[in-house]
Amino acid sequence: MEAESTNEHGPKSGRMPNDLIKTLIDNYRQNHLNAINETLGIQDAHSIWFDLPKLKKFIAMIEEEAMKKTPDVTEEDLGIRFYYAAYPKLENWNLMESHPVSEDYAGRHTLVMIPTVKKTDEEGEIHHYDFNTLEHSINLTLIAKKGGKEEDPIGENNGSLTPPGDPISERF
Structure with missing residues (x-):
């Protein structure tokens, strides 16, 4: 075997x-x-659900935009980092204006998915850097703790949370 x-x-x-x-x-x-x-x-x-078409579209967008900016990037170089995140409290819900979701999600956990690109540093160590495929080339858009503001990087978090959703269909 x-x-x-x-x-x-x-x-x-x-x-x-x-x-x-x-x-x-x-x-x-x-x-x-x-x-x-x-x-x-x-x-x-305690969980978040994403439909398969949304995930496939997100992955396809990462691949397409990465290839546009850096044609020599390979599928093996790309990944997705899942950040644990939390929605704002209800009194700060105006922060969600550009990304409308139900107020039932106020204060609860979520996930934010951000594209990554694999790069090897001078010492030969591999790192998976967050990147924004919508600007310049991947080499120029490594976020990696640089600070500064990027407009509309690729990211996804529009899934369904449980709770407030009904856990009736969860196995675990």
Whole structure:
């Protein structure tokens, strides 16, 4: 039997044992989620769902824009970083004006997906840098803690949170 292929982050198969999935999710809910709920006095989101067409469109946009700006970039160079994030409190909801979502999400967890590009530094170490494919070339748009304001970088977070959504269809 052939050994499962791996990368620097573990198995590449896209499969995990059911009991490991349950354990990891339970660890989050029993520790982090409970602490958040108790500290903030809310019932925070414990999952977020994205429809497949939206994810495919997001990935296609990353690939298309990256190729326009830096034609020698390969699929293996690109990735997506998932940032943990939180919606503003209701009293600051005007921050969401340009990105309208339901006020039911106020104060809850979300994810923000940002494209990354793999680059090797002078010491030969590989880094996955956040980038904005909409400006110049990837080499010139590495965000990597530079600060400054970028207008409308590629990013996605329009998924459905649970709660406030009904967890009836969740397995874990």
